[in-house]
Amino acid sequence: MSFATEPLRGRVVAPRDLSADERRLWCEFCSTPALAHPFYSLAFSECVARVHPHVQVCVLERGHRVEGFLPFQFPGVWERALGAAEPVGGSMSDSFGVIARPTARFSPAELLAAAGIHAMLFHHLVEDQLCFGLSGEQPRPRHRIVIGDDPTDYWRRLKAANKSFVAEIERRQRRVIDAFGPLRFEFAVGDPADRLTRLMSHKRDQYRTTNVPDALAPTWKRALLLELTSRGDPDCSGVLSELHAGNTWVASHFGLRDRHTLHYWFPIYNSALAKLAPGHLLVRHIIDEGLAHGIGIIDRGEGDQPHKTAWLTEQSTLYRGLWSRPGLRSLAYRAHLAISWRVQARSRRSAGRPDRTKE
Numbered sequence: 009m010s011f012a013t014e015p016l017r018g019r020v021v022a023p024r025d026l027s028a029d030e031r032r033l034w035c036e037f038c039s040t041p042a043l044a045h046p047f048y049s050l051a052f053s054e055c056v057a058r059v060h061p062h063v064q065v066c067v068l069e070r071g072h073r074v075e076g077f078l079p080f081q082f083p084g085v086w087e088r089a090l091g092a093a094e095p096v097g098g099s100m101s102d103s104f105g106v107i108a109r110p111t112a113r114f115s116p117a118e119l120l121a122a123a124g125i126h127a128m129l130f131h132h133l134v135e136d137q138l139c140f141g142l143s144g145e146q147p148r149p150r151h152r153i154v155i156g157d158d159p160t161d162y163w164r165r166l167k168a169a170n171k172s173f174v175a176e177i178e179r180r181q182r183r184v185i186d187a188f189g190p191l192r193f194e195f196a197v198g199d200p201a202d203r204l205t206r207l208m209s210h211k212r213d214q215y216r217t218t219n220v221p222d223a224l225a226p227t228w229k230r231a232l233l234l235e236l237t238s239r240g241d242p243d244c245s246g247v248l249s250e251l252h253a254g255n256t257w258v259a260s261h262f263g264l265r266d267r268h269t270l271h272y273w274f275p276i277y278n279s280a281l282a283k284l285a286p287g288h289l290l291v292r293h294i295i296d297e298g299l300a301h302g303i304g305i306i307d308r309g310e311g312d313q314p315h316k317t318a319w320l321t322e323q324s325t326l327y328r329g330l331w332s333r334p335g336l337r338s339l340a341y342r343a344h345l346a347i348s349w350r351v352q353a354r355s356r357r358s359a360g361r362p363d364r365t366k367e
Contacts, residue, residue, distance in 0.1 A: 014070045014071050015070070016068060016069070016070055016075070016114065016118045016119075016121075016122050017068075017069045017070070017122060018066040018067065018068055018069070018078075018121075018122025018123050018124065019066070019067045019069065020064050020065070020066050020067075020123060020124060021064065021065055021067065022057060022063070022064060022065070023050065023053045023054045023057045023063060023064075023065050023079070024054070024057065026050075026065065026067070030067060030074060030077075031050060033074055033077075034050045034077055034107055035049075035050060035243065037076065037077075037107045037108060037109060038050075038107060038243060038266075040110055042110075042134075042136040042139075043105075043107055043136075044266055044267070044268070044269065045103050045134075045266060045269055045271070045307070046243065046244040046245075046264035046265060046266045046269070046271055047097065047101045047102060047103035047104075047244075047264070047271070048103060048105070048107050049241065049243035049244035049266065050243070051239055051241035051243050051244035051245075052096070052097065052101075052236075052244045052264075053065060053079040053096050055232060055235045055236050055239055055244070056081065056096050056097050056100075056232060058235055059228045059231040059232045059235055060081055060098075060228050060232075062081050062082035062083075062084070062088055063079070063080075063081045063096055064079070064080060064081065064123075065077055065078070065079045065080075066078040066079075066080070066119075066122055066123035066124075068106070068108070068112075068114070068119070068122055075108055075109055075112040075114075076106045076107055076108025076109060076112050076114070076140075077106065077107045077108070078106050078107075078119055078122075078123055079095075079096035079107070080093040080094065080095060080096055080123065080125070080128065081093065081094060081095075081096050081097070081098065082094070083098060087341070090126065090127070090337045090340055090341050091124065091125045091126035091127065091337050092125070092126060092127040092128075092129070092337070092338075092341040093123070093125045093127065093128050093129075094128065094129050094130065095128075095130050095131075095132070097232070099131070099223065100223075100229055100232060101132065102132050102271060102273070102307075102309045102310065103132055103134050103271075104130050104131065104132045104133050104134070104137075105133060105134055105136075105137035105140070105142065106119070106137065106140055106142070108140055112140055113140060113141045114140055114141050114142065115141055116128075116142060116143065116331040117331075117333065119142075119331070120331055120332070120333050121333065126332060126333050126335055126337045126338045126341070127330060127331065127332040127333070127337075127338050127341045127342075128330070128331045128332075129329075129330050129345070130144070130328065130329060130330070130331070131326070131328045132310060132326050132327075132328075133326060133327040133328070133329065134150075134324070134326060135150075135324045135325040135326070135327075136324075143327075143329070144327025144328060144329040145327060145328060145329045146327060146328040146329065147325045147326070147327055148310050148311070148312075148325070148326050148327070148328070149310070149311065149312045149323050149324075149325065149326075150307075150308075150309060150310055150323065150324045150325065150326045151308040151309070151311070151312075151316045151317065151319075151321040151322070151323055152305055152306065152307050152308060152321055152322045152323075152324070153291075153295065153305065153306040153308065153319050153320065153321050154304070154305055154321075154322050155295055155298065155299060155303070155304050155305065155306070156304060157299070157304070158299075159295055159296050159298075159299055162295065162320065163295075165320055166319065166320040169320050170318060170320070173318045176285070177285065177288050177289065177292055180284045180285045180288070180289065181289055181292070183284055184253045184258065184281070184284050184286075184289065185253060187253075188253035188254045188255075188256040188258075189253050189254020189255070189256070190253070190254065191251065191252070191253050191258075191289075191293070192251070192252045192253075193249070193250070193251050193252075193293040193297060194249060194250050195247070195249050195293075195294065195297050195298065195300075195301050196247050196248065196249065196301065197248050197249070197250055200237045200246065200248040201234060201237055201238070203248055203250070203260070204233060204234060204237055204246075204248055204262055205234075207248065207260050207262055207274065207276055208224055208230055208233065208274075210260075210276045211224060211274055211276050212224050212225075214276060233246065233262060233274070236264060237262075242266065242267055243266050243267070244264060244265075244266060245264070245265060246262060246263070246264060247262070247263050247264070247265050247270065248260065248261070248262045249261045249262075249263075249290070249293075249294060251286070251289060251290050251293055256278070256281075257278055258277065258278055258281060258286045258289060258290070259275065259276065259277035259278065259286040259287060259289065259290040260275070260276050260277075260290075261273070261274065261275040261276070261290055261294070262274045265303065267302060268302055268303060268304045268305060269303070269304075269305045269306075269307055270294070270298060270303045270305070270306050270307070271307045271309065272291075272306055272307060272308050272309060273309075275287055275290065277290065287315060288315070288318075291306070291319065294306065308321065310326050330342075330345070
């Protein structure tokens with residue numbers, strides 16, 4: 009692939025130090041369909057920067073024109089010394105890439121050199137990013153529920169594609185109502201901070217009981233969710249939804265939304281109701297009421313689990329990988345990763361844990 013003849017230059021700044029024109033450009037780039045996602049927003053990078061000490065943005069320029077932005081962070085002081093970066097938000101971000109003009113083209117080597125970093129370990133490189141010249145390995149499926157303009161039409165299409173699944177959801181919903189009372193759903197609760205704290209506590213209990221690594225163990229990750237809850241930016245704001253039956257709590261979900269997309273992120277449900285499919289009932293109500301709040305797409309993220317594929321979804325591809333430049337620091341980082349991965353694999357085997365970091 010050939011790239012523009014003018015060399016790519018990078019200027020690395022903190023998110024807060026972007027100029028007004030650069031902030032306007034970032035938001036303009038995110039208005040395109042390929043980048044209309046809360047994890048790409050300037051607001052997300054700003055929220056991460058408030059709770060994580062090593063967040064930076066590389067302003068990418070060719071000639072006198074800004075071509076795009078690459079937000080990133082260093083996991084810690086040691087990685088910063090090696091110039092070994094990761095996507096902004098680390099494992100909390102489910103969409104990675106450059107925020108750029110539709111016509112922009114970059115090679116991974118160009119990006120690393122422009123940002124002054126020696127390696128970038130990433131996951132969730134979105135398929136749309138390949139058009140910018142980027143590349144990854146280990147393809148994994150990504151599922152999105154596209155509701156469209158009419159939830160009734162979506163349910164009609166889902167019933168045609170998976171009639172038994174729809175019938176089972178309806179049957180279990182009737183059982184919940186009969187046992188506990190009428191369903192009450194709030195798409196966006198009015199006092200999210202306290203309820204989000206409870207959700208995080210429940211989620212961490214779930215990680216412990218299922219032997220899954222605790223994705224919310226680092227303090228900064230819990231602080232990030234609370235920061236996102238207080239953010240009212242239309243390109244990135246936290247939404248906490250709750251479903252009750254009578255006086256019984258059924259399920260909750262905390263996700264991120266932009267104007268039209270809700271990223272399905274941290275769900276939790278009443279374990280006493282596990283046989284009544286509370287998670288599916290929650291998704292059903294988000295679909296039914298989401299459109300009234302401007303939501304036409306629910307991004308279910310990475311994975312091919314049955315609880316995702318049962319819904320009528322559009323599938324695309326996410327990539328993982330490691331970009332690096334030649335040099336001693338990259339070699340040292342690769343050696344560190346190899347040792348770390350072996351230790352983690354041994355730990356998972358001894359604990360009988362699946363190989364995943366976030367459910």
